[in-house]
Amino acid sequence: MAVYTDVSDEELESFIASYDIGALTSFKGIAEGVENSNYLVHTGSGRYILTLYEKRVRPDDLPYFLALMEHLAARGLSCPLPVHDREGRTLRELAGRPAALISFLEGLSLRRPGIEHCAGLGQVLAQFHIAGADFPMARGNDLSLPGWQALYDDVKENADTVIPGLKDEIARELAHLETHWATGLPVGVIHADLFPDNVFFLDDKVSGLIDFYFACNDMLAYDVAVCLNAWCFEPDASFNVTKRRAMLQAYELERPLTEAELAALPLLARGAALRFLLTRTYDWLNTDANALVKTKDPAEYLRKLRFHQRVTSYRDYGLGEH
Numbered sequence: 133m134a135v136y137t138d139v140s141d142e143e144l145e146s147f148i149a150s151y152d153i154g155a156l157t158s159f160k161g162i163a164e165g166v167e168n169s170n171y172l173v174h175t176g177s178g179r180y181i182l183t184l185y186e187k188r189v190r191p192d193d194l195p196y197f198l199a200l201m202e203h204l205a206a207r208g209l210s211c212p213l214p215v216h217d218r219e220g221r222t223l224r225e226l227a228g229r230p231a232a233l234i235s236f237l238e239g240l241s242l243r244r245p246g247i248e249h250c251a252g253l254g255q256v257l258a259q260f261h262i263a264g265a266d267f268p269m270a271r272g273n274d275l276s277l278p279g280w281q282a283l284y285d286d287v288k289e290n291a292d293t294v295i296p297g298l299k300d301e302i303a304r305e306l307a308h309l310e311t312h313w314a315t316g317l318p319v320g321v322i323h324a325d326l327f328p329d330n331v332f333f334l335d336d337k338v339s340g341l342i343d344f345y346f347a348c349n350d351m352l353a354y355d356v357a358v359c360l361n362a363w364c365f366e367p368d369a370s371f372n373v374t375k376r377r378a379m380l381q382a383y384e385l386e387r388p389l390t391e392a393e394l395a396a397l398p399l400l401a402r403g404a405a406l407r408f409l410l411t412r413t414y415d416w417l418n419t420d421a422n423a424l425v426k427t428k429d430p431a432e433y434l435r436k437l438r439f440h441q442r443v444t445s446y447r448d449y450g451l452g453e454h
């Protein structure tokens with residue numbers, strides 16, 4: 133359960149009183165998520181999500197994330213809206229942490245998305261990329277190559293205690309990506325963490341996206357690669373070409389990928405796999421045993437990385453024939 137910071141009844145009551153949303157009636161910690169502390173809050177006017185931003189979020193980045201949600205919602209994308217307090221602020225402080233109250237989104241995330249859900253995801257990912265095109269703020273991707281190197285430096289000493297041989301395997305992959313990483317592809321605002329737990333569905337249709345706290349400006353196709361990894365592998369680690377096809381066909385109905393983007397996908401998917409292998413390894417080694425959080429399995433992303441290492445051309449996973 134991702135609640136790292138406890139909030140007392142009194143603290144929350146006086147926090148909520150500074151908004152025009154009625155009085156606090158109840159609240160409880162939310163079990164899902166690994167990054168931030170989240171509470172479901174009920175007031176006289178309905179349900180809200182209260183987020184207290186934890187370790188991996190830099191406070192300076194919060195105005196970008198909150199303004200992005202407002203920007204996307206204004207362009208018709210279904211995502212939470214930050215609530216303004218009586219002084220017009222969306223970013224506040226609570227229990228010593230930066231905090232924001234955002235609107236509650238209807239829908240449920242899916243544990244085992246099917247083919248039609250991958251299509252829904254592909255469409256909404258492209259809509260996100262299009263809606264972000266005129267977002268005026270910028271934020272670099274601090275979890276791209278230099279960030280991976282820094283994470284590796286943090287974990288290398290103990291990486292082999294997580295998975296034997298992991299230290300050298302990551303070092304070899306980093307060296308490969310340093311030499312071959314893609315450049316010159318179309319860039320824009322990317323979500324960068326659009327896993328199934330961050331996409332809500334109602335009646336098998338996407339009802340909204342959440343968790344914009346890794347959003348940044350980077351290659352749009354890198355976001356596609358993150359989703360290939362997160363949506364198109366089966367629990368037995370096999371790659372599902374039908375899901376891949378459904379996802380990319382739906383994406384391309386909104387925003388066609390260039391030849392260069394398609395050709396770069398296997399490499400971008402390696403990078404995306406390494407990114408989550410590294411953060412999961414870091415969390416495995418650094419999460420306080422008392423924290424109420426379910427740490428995610430690094431080995432899942434090592435298997436995905438190895439899969440992409442074996443791909444010699446994007447045609448190997450059925451790309452270029454949709």
Ligand SMILES: Nc1ncnc2c1ncn2[C@@H]1O[C@H](COP(=O)(O)OP(=O)(O)OP(=O)(O)O)[C@@H](O)[C@H]1O
Pocket residue numbers: 134162164165166167168169170181212234235236237238241325329330342343344345
């Ligand atoms: N706007 C919202 N409306 C409804 N539920 C929400 C909303 N935002 C968050 N939640 C609930 O809180 C959970 C955790 O939210 P979120 O994914 O943002 O947390 P996180 O700690 O940043 O997680 P992650 O591990 O995905 O980075 C979600 O799975 C969902 O159940």
Ligand SMILES: N[C@@H](CCO)C(=O)O
Pocket residue numbers: 166167325327408411412428
């Ligand atoms: N989506 C991430 C967790 C949040 O960064 C993962 O599955 O590792």
